Every structure is written in C-alpha cells, then in structure tokens.
Amino acid sequence: MKAANFIDAAVAEYAVSHTTPPDDLLLALAEETRRVTGGNAGMQIAPEQGTLLTMLVQLTGARQAVEVGTFTGYSSICIARGLPSGGRLLACDVSDEWTSIARRYWDEAGVADKIELRLGPAAETLRALPEQEWIDFAFIDADKVGYPVYYEEILARLAPGGLIAVDNTLQHGKITDPSYGGNVPGMRAFNDLVVDDARVRTVLVPIGDGLTLVRKG
Ligand SMILES: C[S@@+](CC[C@H](N)C(=O)[O-])C[C@H]1O[C@@H](n2cnc3c(N)ncnc32)[C@H](O)[C@@H]1O
Numbered sequence: 001m002k003a004a005n006f007i008d009a010a011v012a013e014y015a016v017s018h019t020t021p022p023d024d025l026l027l028a029l030a031e032e033t034r035r036v037t038g039g040n041a042g043m044q045i046a047p048e049q050g051t052l053l054t055m056l057v058q059l060t061g062a063r064q065a066v067e068v069g070t071f072t073g074y075s076s077i078c079i080a081r082g083l084p085s086g087g088r089l090l091a092c093d094v095s096d097e098w099t100s101i102a103r104r105y106w107d108e109a110g111v112a113d114k115i116e117l118r119l120g121p122a123a124e125t126l127r128a129l130p131e132q133e134w135i136d137f138a139f140i141d142a143d144k145v146g147y148p149v150y151y152e153e154i155l156a157r158l159a160p161g162g163l164i165a166v167d168n169t170l171q172h173g174k175i176t177d178p179s180y181g182g183n184v185p186g187m188r189a190f191n192d193l194v195v196d197d198a199r200v201r202t203v204l205v206p207i208g209d210g211l212t213l214v215r216k217g
Pocket of ligand 1 (some may be wrong): 044045070073075093120121122139143
C-alpha cells in the first residue's frame, strides 16, 4: 500500500522519505506479495506503518503480542522484530496459502521461534485464549466486520497499559463521506465505539490507511 492518499501527495511522500525504510527482506516480501497475490497485495500495511509497529512494540516493552490478519507476514515480522528475546506473537489468519509465504519469511527473518500461527476464524481463536490480562500489544488488520468482536476479545485480555493498533480506520479518506457503503459505515461505528470507550485512551493516526492506537487505562 502506498503513502496515505488523504494527505497532500507531496507531504505524504516527504513524510515517508523521512521515515526509516524497510530492509531488503521486507522489500523482497512486498515484491513477492505483489507478484503472487496480485490485487490482494494492497492489503499489506504501508512500509512506514511497519516501521511504526516495530517502534511501538519496543516502546511498550511488550512481551506478549497478538495479530489478527497476517496475510503474507509483513506486519508480523515488524511486530516480532520489536519483541525482546523470549517474546511471543500469536498470529491469526484463515488462509493457509497466504500464511505459507509468511512462514517462509519468518524463517528468513530469524523470527520464526517467536511466532505461533493459528489458522481459523479469528473470533474463535481469540475467544479460546486465556481470559487473564496477558496481552501487551495487539494489531487488528483482518475482515473489517469483525473489528468490534476482535477489539472486545483483545481488550478483555489486554494488560493495563497495553496497546492495540487498528488498521484501515480512515478507509482511504472515505470515512467522513456518508455516501459510501461497504466497510465505511461499519468502520465509522467502530471508530465511535472506541473514542467513547471509557476503558481506553485513543489516537487515530493518519498514517497508511489510518492507524488507531488504543491504550488500556
Ligand atoms: C489486510 S490483510 C492483513 C495484512 C497484514 N497485516 C500485512 O501486513 O500484510 C487481512 C487478512 O485477514 C485475513 N482474514 C480475513 N478474515 C479473517 C477471519 N475471519 N479471521 C482471521 N483472519 C481473517 C485474510 O486472510 C487476510 O490475510
């Protein structure tokens, strides 16, 4: 995915060009994803979001992370790279085909020992997780209709001070336009739910396709 398309193009490009770029491994993964998955490659997070994810995991000192929506592995590698040795990422997806690419790159990136993949509907995977507050960092980037459920199931298990990052919350800038259907009205309802949630503090960051950061407590 290219730089945020709801910001002046020159400013968006400037911001990206002043953000630490992806390394050769992430560039190769992005290239293979484009070649193998075609139009679906647009689902991959933007490179500057990847840099931010690694930094957020480092800043929060997270040891236990959960990702909902792994695809070919770009965001999972960025998260795993921010975890300390002994840190763990539970990666949730429904696609064996797409995550088989992720698994190959996890090996190449040297993060495979930190990541456990769970294939199946993420709502079921999350509901089956221990109900204590053990998650330090979570990234939600799967089917948009599932967001409210993923948010609630993760928040219930999030440690105080833990962080959830949620992708696509600006819907390519269509979020404010009431004439759009599809995922836009549902995302608007989700954004309202989060900002009105007294359990959290939140910032909607206009990076990539919009990345909402939610801190518990
Ligand atoms: C936007 S992509 C994730 C992109 C990924 N974060 C990256 O950086 O490349 C969405 C992913 O969610 C997965 N997905 C869709 N519905 C799902 C569900 N109900 N449970 C779990 N994963 C799901 C899809 O298979 C797809 O790989």
